[in-house]
Amino acid sequence: MLQRYLPHYRQTVHLAYPIVLGQISHILITVADNTMIGNFSSLALAAATFANALFAIIMMLGIAGTWVITPLVAKAKAEGDELECRKWLYHSLLVFPTLSVVFCTAVVILSFFADHFGQSPEVVAMAVPYVQVLAISLIFIIIFQVFKQFMDGLGETQEPMLINFAAAALNVVFNYMLIFGNWGFPAMGVLGGGIASLLARIFAALAIAWRFFTLPKFQPYVAQLHAVAYVRYYAVKLLKLGIPVGFQSVFEVSAFAFATIMVGWLGATELAAHQIALNIATITFMIASGISAAATIRVAQQFGQKKRRELLQAGFAAYHLVIAFMGMCAVAIALLRYWLPTFYVQPNDPEAVRMMSVSAQLLIYAALFQVSDGAQVVGMGVLRGIQDIKAPTIIAFVAYWVLGLPIGYVLGFTFHLGVNGIWLGLALALTFAAIFLGSRFFNKGQQIKMTT
Numbered sequence: 001m002l003q004r005y006l007p008h009y010r011q012t013v014h015l016a017y018p019i020v021l022g023q024i025s026h027i028l029i030t031v032a033d034n035t036m037i038g039n040f041s042s043l044a045l046a047a048a049t050f051a052n053a054l055f056a057i058i059m060m061l062g063i064a065g066t067w068v069i070t071p072l073v074a075k076a077k078a079e080g081d082e083l084e085c086r087k088w089l090y091h092s093l094l095v096f097p098t099l100s101v102v103f104c105t106a107v108v109i110l111s112f113f114a115d116h117f118g119q120s121p122e123v124v125a126m127a128v129p130y131v132q133v134l135a136i137s138l139i140f141i142i143i144f145q146v147f148k149q150f151m152d153g154l155g156e157t158q159e160p161m162l163i164n165f166a167a168a169a170l171n172v173v174f175n176y177m178l179i180f181g182n183w184g185f186p187a188m189g190v191l192g193g194g195i196a197s198l199l200a201r202i203f204a205a206l207a208i209a210w211r212f213f214t215l216p217k218f219q220p221y222v223a224q225l226h227a228v229a230y231v232r233y234y235a236v237k238l239l240k241l242g243i244p245v246g247f248q249s250v251f252e253v254s255a256f257a258f259a260t261i262m263v264g265w266l267g268a269t270e271l272a273a274h275q276i277a278l279n280i281a282t283i284t285f286m287i288a289s290g291i292s293a294a295a296t297i298r299v300a301q302q303f304g305q306k307k308r309r310e311l312l313q314a315g316f317a318a319y320h321l322v323i324a325f326m327g328m329c330a331v332a333i334a335l336l337r338y339w340l341p342t343f344y345v346q347p348n349d350p351e352a353v354r355m356m357s358v359s360a361q362l363l364i365y366a367a368l369f370q371v372s373d374g375a376q377v378v379g380m381g382v383l384r385g386i387q388d389i390k391a392p393t394i395i396a397f398v399a400y401w402v403l404g405l406p407i408g409y410v411l412g413f414t415f416h417l418g419v420n421g422i423w424l425g426l427a428l429a430l431t432f433a434a435i436f437l438g439s440r441f442f443n444k445g446q447q448i449k450m451t452t
Contacts, residue, residue: 008310008317012294015157016321020290022148022161024283044190045344046268047126049275050119051190053257054110054127055134057250062103062138064249065242066096066145070293071300071385072241073153078304085154086221091234092146095242100142107135119264123271126190133194140198140205147208152297156217163207171200244389248380248396255400255429259408259422269351270419273358276344277423281366281373284329288374291322292381299385303448312445315382319375319438326374330367337363358419365423372430379437388444395436404429 069092076084111131115124148160174196181187188195212218256278263274295318302311333340341359345352376399383392408425411417417424 005313005317005320008298008314009321012291012298012314012317012321015155015297016291016294018157018161019152019293020287022157022164022290024286024290043122043268044126045272045275046120046264047123047190048130048193049260049271050114050117050123050264051127051131051134051194052275053260054114054117055107055131055138057254057257058103058107058110059134059138059141060249060253061246062096062100062142063145065099065246066092066142066149067293067296067384068238068241068245068389069146069149070153071296071303071387072237073150074155074297074300074385075304077154078301082220083224085150086225086228087231087234088153088238089150089221090225090228091230091238092150094230095235095238096142096146097139100139103142104135104138107138108132111135117261117264119261120268123264123268130190130194133191133198137194137198137201140201143205144201144208147212150221151212151218152293153300155297157294159211159215160208163204163211166207167200167204170203171196174199241387241389244393245384248389248393251393251396251400252433255405256426258405259426262409262412262422263419266418269355270358272344272351273341273355274362274419276341276355276359277362277366279344280333280340280363281370284326284333284370285373285377287329288322288326288377291318291325291374292377294318294381295378296381296385299382303386308445308448311386311448312442315385315441315445318378318382322374322378323371326370330370333363333370334367337367361420362423365420365427369427369430372427372434375434376430376437379434379441382441383437383444386444386448388440391440392437395433395440399429399433399436403432 069088072088073085076088111128114128114131115121119127144160144163151157151159175193177183177185178188178192178196179190180192185192213222260271260274260278264271295315298314298318299311302308302314337360338356340363341356344359345355380392380396383389404425406425407428408422411421411424412419413421415421
């Protein structure tokens with residue numbers, strides 16, 4: 001039985017590892033901000049946590065919307081249709097950068113209401129200018145994503161990875177300069193971290209566009225791009241698929257963001273500890289997300305070639321890989337839960353001991369939901385590969401907003417479990433999503449009419 005999956009494991013890993021490394025380098029920008037801001041002060045870390053909670057909701061709506069480019073391009077390439085690939089590129093470059101300006105404006109408007117979320121005035125005062133700078137960076141994140149998702153659809157996953165690593169390295173340098181005031185620059189604290197992220201993201205957007213338009217392997221899509229005419233069908237389909245996919249991620253991200261806001265009601269120390277644990281869990285999630293992106297490409301390729309058996313095997317191979325990996329991560333997080341938080345705090349911070357203690361408790365929950373988190377993101381990916389969008393969106397809404405958050409609130413505040421209760425609610429939501437998305441893929445895959 002294992003023998004038939006081996007080719008799928010190899011091909012998925014081959015596609016996944018550059019995406020995974022790219023995802024890690026992308027999240028390293030946030031990790032670098034949090035660790036370096038945390039070493040500036042615990043109050044600054046709480047402010048960055050709150051700001052990122054506001055920013056992440058709209059950012060993920062934009063980023064996740066671009067994910068539909070990959071299966072559309074992968075399917076067209078599998079069918080040998082270069083013109084169709086160019087059409088998806090042309091219309092993506094029209095639709096998503098335009099939306100990015102709308103999203104940027106939405107984040108700025110949201111920042112004006114930051115004092116309505118029950119956070120301390122000191123946290124809000126630091127968070128507002130930081131989130132407004134992040135809002136501008138969203139335009140460049142989306143531009144980068146359009147080129148990245150198109151390259152992923154072609155199976156060319158290494159270029160975005162390299163650029164992401166370069167951007168992450170630049171971000172660390174800019175953080176060193178602007179957060180702490182080194183090399184003659186003023187110490188700007190949280191705001192400096194925001195400016196550093198903006199500069200790194202501008203670099204990434206410009207670099208990937210330059211590579212795409214100059215590398216020979218992309219010339220078949222660049223050379224005739226100017227001859228592609230606007231066709232309403234393509235723009236509408238990108239929106240029709242992209243908006244629900246965006247909301248799939250928004251339901252999850254906004255649930256974690258609102259959970260962050262609820263944790264903020266408990267105090268700045270709890271909020272900082274929550275961010276430490278969430279940041280660690282996010283690193284493993286981004287690797288799972290990379291496997292999910294590779295699964296989308298593999299399933300979309302088989303979907304384009306009308307091979308049902310290979311389609312199902314490609315999807316299940318991704319499940320095998322992510323469950324094995326996240327299982328190992330669960331053990332590692334549980335064993336290292338007292339050591340990992342030490343990277344995020346200053347030893348002389350008076351709240352350091354309590355912050356690390358709360359973080360260690362939360363990392364137990366992070367360990368418990370590792371497999372569920374990996375399985376649900378792969379479930380989203382394989383269903384995206386067969387362009388099944390609406391049902392996963394409903395599953396995500398029910399999991400996070402009907403079950404996860406209400407249960408977390410009741411456990412946290414009615415049963416007085418505090419931040420532990422909120423995290424238990426999130427773990428239950430991820431488990432529900434994983435089970436129902438997996439069932440959906442198995443049933444939907446069996447129903448698809450194909451040649452084999």
